[in-house]
Amino acid sequence: xxxxxxxxxxxxxxxIFGRRxxxxxxxxxxxxxQAASIVSDVPGTTADPxxxxxxxxxxxxxxxxxxxxxxxxxxxxxLRVAKTREAAxxxxxxxxVFTGAPCAEELEWTALLKVKGVPVIAVLNKTDRMNxxxxxxxxxxxxxATGLDAVPVSAANGEGVxxxxxxxxxxxxxxxxxxxxxxxxxxxxxxVLVMPQDIQAPKGRLILPQxxxxxxxxxxxxxxxxxxxxxxxxxxxxxxEPPALVIVDSQTFAEIYPQVPPGVKLTSxxxxxxGYKGDIAAFAAxxxxxxxxxxxxxxxxxxxxxxxxxxxDIGRVKIPRLLRKRFGAELxxxxxxxxxxxxxxxxxxxxIHCGACMFNRRFVLAxxxxxxxxxxxxxxxxxxxAWLTGxxxxxxxxxxxxx
Numbered sequence: 001x002x003x004x005x006x007x008x009x010x011x012x013x014x015x016i017f018g019r020r021x022x023x024x025x026x027x028x029x030x031x032x033x034q035a036a037s038i039v040s041d042v043p044g045t046t047a048d049p050x051x052x053x054x055x056x057x058x059x060x061x062x063x064x065x066x067x068x069x070x071x072x073x074x075x076x077x078x079l080r081v082a083k084t085r086e087a088a089x090x091x092x093x094x095x096x097v098f099t100g101a102p103c104a105e106e107l108e109w110t111a112l113l114k115v116k117g118v119p120v121i122a123v124l125n126k127t128d129r130m131n132x133x134x135x136x137x138x139x140x141x142x143x144x145a146t147g148l149d150a151v152p153v154s155a156a157n158g159e160g161v162x163x164x165x166x167x168x169x170x171x172x173x174x175x176x177x178x179x180x181x182x183x184x185x186x187x188x189x190x191x192v193l194v195m196p197q198d199i200q201a202p203k204g205r206l207i208l209p210q211x212x213x214x215x216x217x218x219x220x221x222x223x224x225x226x227x228x229x230x231x232x233x234x235x236x237x238x239x240x241e242p243p244a245l246v247i248v249d250s251q252t253f254a255e256i257y258p259q260v261p262p263g264v265k266l267t268s269x270x271x272x273x274x275g276y277k278g279d280i281a282a283f284a285a286x287x288x289x290x291x292x293x294x295x296x297x298x299x300x301x302x303x304x305x306x307x308x309x310x311x312x313d314i315g316r317v318k319i320p321r322l323l324r325k326r327f328g329a330e331l332x333x334x335x336x337x338x339x340x341x342x343x344x345x346x347x348x349x350x351x352i353h354c355g356a357c358m359f360n361r362r363f364v365l366a367x368x369x370x371x372x373x374x375x376x377x378x379x380x381x382x383x384x385x386a387w388l389t390g391x392x393x394x395x396x397x398x399x400x401x402x403x
Contacts, residue, residue, distance in 0.1 A: 010061065012093065013063045015067060015091030017095065031165070059172075089366035090366075095120075096110050096120050096146075098138070121164070123153050180212060190241075196249035247267055248267075270385075273356065278361070287379045300352070301333060303337045319388075341367060345376040355382065
């Protein structure tokens with residue numbers, strides 16, 4: 001897979017924020033070297049955020065998010081600003097674009113991004129329109145107000161764009177080097193992957209978590225042996241020694257667990273991605289809320305995908321069936337799909353989130369933070385299924401915990 005084929009969820013998300021007509025779209029075009037965003041002198045040209053996937057020299061695969069100005073006005077403007085706030089939840093590194101001394105809104109948004117834990121790079125744009133004194137005064141003003149050393153840039157003539165790329169390198173999130181399998185396996189280990197082959201995995205294709213896990217195992221110099229659930233025993237029999245790790249589809253826990261040799265670690269793709277994309281410690285803690293559910297409880301099941309649910313869908317059918325079998329048919333279960341996620345979680349006793357292979361890590365962490373801030377436990381499909389199967393204490397959750 002080439003860098004240009006890297007899924008959006010695996011790319012560094014760089015959000016460009018600023019007032020209307022501050023040159024955000026021009027900056028995107030300067031960084032990409034192409035006309036990725038529409039440029040106009042008319043304020044408010046950018047409506048919904050524009051997501052441009054590309055490779056930035058030295059940075060690697062990235063998604064540039066060109067957002068609407070956060071000073072937009074009126075009813076439509078409020079909707080645009082809401083989309084900009086949503087983009088902030090997906091942003092790994094933020095470029096805050098100034099064109100002079102900071103205003104109150106620019107300071108407010110800079111503070112908001114910092115509170116979210118997003119590294120912020122201040123950019124003084126349109127320097128081609130400033131004389132030397134004006135530029136220095138603006139740089140001092142940004143530093144005094146934000147504590148940030150702004151990178152002077154002219155999106156019009158390309159001045160400072162190389163320096164901005166260098167600044168991006170120094171601001172990469174700590175989790176850029178996170179591993180899917182973590183310390184569960186090492187070079188030379190044999191890993192058996194039990195691959196789902198149901199209606200959710202179309203003929204001729206593997207789903208994204210499987211592909212990414214196999215690729216990582218190959219990079220780690222592990223031996224990856226793939227099998228279907230009905231071929232698992234034969235796969236084990238073909239090995240001279242037991243594998244170091246078995247990775248299953250969470251739906252097959254009950255079937256596979258009794259066949260796993262003693263001493264062999266067991267986990268699932270969903271659990272691995274709970275740590276890779278989110279906070280495994282928070283998800284594990286959230287699973288304890290399952291012990292307190294009753295028939296009068298209310299659960300939210302959140303899916304990253306927006307596919308039309310098919311027969312025996314794990315989130316829409318299988319998990320709800322297991323929950324109602326355990327706690328009663330009266331259990332209330334709501335669903336959120338894609339980027340839709342309730343702002344008010346107060347009515348829920350538990351949130352169960354999918355593996356989020358379609359989201360970037362920052363977006364998943366934002367959802368975890370939102371749930372925790374409202375005092376609502378949140379867990380993950382794989383962890384919930386392991387608990388409902390009665391083997392959560394027997395599976396390996398991995399060693400990757402949010403910094």
